[in-house]
Amino acid sequence: MVKVRKLSERRGWAWTTAASxxxxxxxxxxxxxxxxxxxxxxxxxxxxxxxxxxxxxxxTLAWLLYxxxxxxxxxxxxxxxxxxxxxxVVKDTGMIxxxxxxxxxxxxxxxxxxxxxxxxxxxxxxxxxxxxxxxGWPMRGKTGAARxxxxxxxxxxPIGQWGAQDIxxxxxxxxxxxxxxxxxxxxxxxxxLSDLMDKPLTNDVLHEATDRIMDAITALVAELxxxxxxxxxxxxxxxxxxxxxxxxxxxxxxxxxxxxxxx
Numbered sequence: 001m002v003k004v005r006k007l008s009e010r011r012g013w014a015w016t017t018a019a020s021x022x023x024x025x026x027x028x029x030x031x032x033x034x035x036x037x038x039x040x041x042x043x044x045x046x047x048x049x050x051x052x053x054x055x056x057x058x059x060t061l062a063w064l065l066y067x068x069x070x071x072x073x074x075x076x077x078x079x080x081x082x083x084x085x086x087x088x089v090v091k092d093t094g095m096i097x098x099x100x101x102x103x104x105x106x107x108x109x110x111x112x113x114x115x116x117x118x119x120x121x122x123x124x125x126x127x128x129x130x131x132x133x134x135x136g137w138p139m140r141g142k143t144g145a146a147r148x149x150x151x152x153x154x155x156x157x158p159i160g161q162w163g164a165q166d167i168x169x170x171x172x173x174x175x176x177x178x179x180x181x182x183x184x185x186x187x188x189x190x191x192x193l194s195d196l197m198d199k200p201l202t203n204d205v206l207h208e209a210t211d212r213i214m215d216a217i218t219a220l221v222a223e224l225x226x227x228x229x230x231x232x233x234x235x236x237x238x239x240x241x242x243x244x245x246x247x248x249x250x251x252x253x254x255x256x257x258x259x260x261x262x263x
Contacts, residue, residue: 005042005069014092015071018062026063029175030167031182039187040068040157045116048072049145049191049213050159051138051221052125056175057164060183064159065121072123073115075108075144094120109147116152124148126213129244130170133234136162138218140235146193146209150201155190156213160220171246186220 011019026032040048050061058074065072071094078097081087090097096115098108112122126141133139149156166181168174191213199205214233222229241247 004067007066007069007071008043009071011071012092012094014089018089018093019066022059023063023066026060029177029180030060031180032060032063033182033184034064034067035184035186037064037068037185037187039189040065040070041121041155042069043119045119045152045154046121047116047145047149047154047156048121048123048159049126049156049217050123050161051217052127052130053136053161054130054164054168054170056168057161057183058123060164060167061123061159061161061185064185065123070121072121073112074123075112075125096122109144109151112144112148113151116148116154122148126210126217131234132236132239132241132243132247133230135230136165137229138214138221138233140233141210141214143206143210145213146206147201149191149193150196150205150209153197156193158188158191158213158216158220159185160188160217160222160224161185162221162224171248184224186224188216188220191216 048061048065050057062072062074073094073096075098076090076095078099080090080095081097094115096108096111112124115122124145126145127139128142128144131137131139145156148154161183163181163183167176167183169176191209193209193212196205196209218229218233236243236247
């Protein structure tokens with residue numbers, strides 16, 4: 001039986017509305033398995049770092065955290081803050097806008113640090129986007145989660161997930177609801193960054209911390225999948241794959257152009 005905690009943090013109208021609509025919807029259309037949820041800090045600033053496999057997993061993960069007494073603040077692409085209706089929801093729930101692949105991303109770091117210092121739970125997808133690994137494994141991480149943790153001294157809680165992609169495949173608008181699929185989550189111990197806390201935030205230090213975070217997430221995913229992960233994490237840049245958005249769009253266009261050229 002899942003042990004739940006009561007929220008100690010005040011909910012705004014958006015969280016109250018989401019809990020009353022999205023939670024029952026998830027309960028009726030999906031299954032879930034939560035492992036070691038008690039490792040989520042009951043209070044205090046923290047970073048939750050997890051792999052990203054589907055557009056639905058921010059909802060299923062938020063549900064896990066909500067049932068363990070925490071309201072998560074995601075680093076969220078800034079376009080949502082300009083989307084009608086949605087912009088009011090993301091603002092009231094305390095989400096943090098980030099401009100991916102731009103210099104404005106530094107503003108998101110500052111906002112995340114402030115939120116952690118205020119005792120908030122900040123959710124970060126270190127990969128920055130849904131994994132581009134052909135087999136769904138966590139890919140190379142970015143340094144955001146490490147930066148926040150090293151700047152604040154807060155714990156980084158790794159979470160591995162698997163199954164949300166069966167509910168809603170990556171970059172698809174068609175969920176698979178019958179039969180109900182299961183999203184599985186396993187919470188790990190805080191990532192040990194203690195030896196890096198007092199060091200300058202050099203690239204080497206940030207990449208070392210990021211590798212530790214990604215190693216922890218990958219190990220949890222491997223446990224859920226019952227498989228060995230790749231020896232080297234997938235790097236979309238090195239593989240020539242676009243870093244954000246649907247990687248298949250470009251392929252489709254190229255293939256169509258090639259076919260026209262052959263005709």
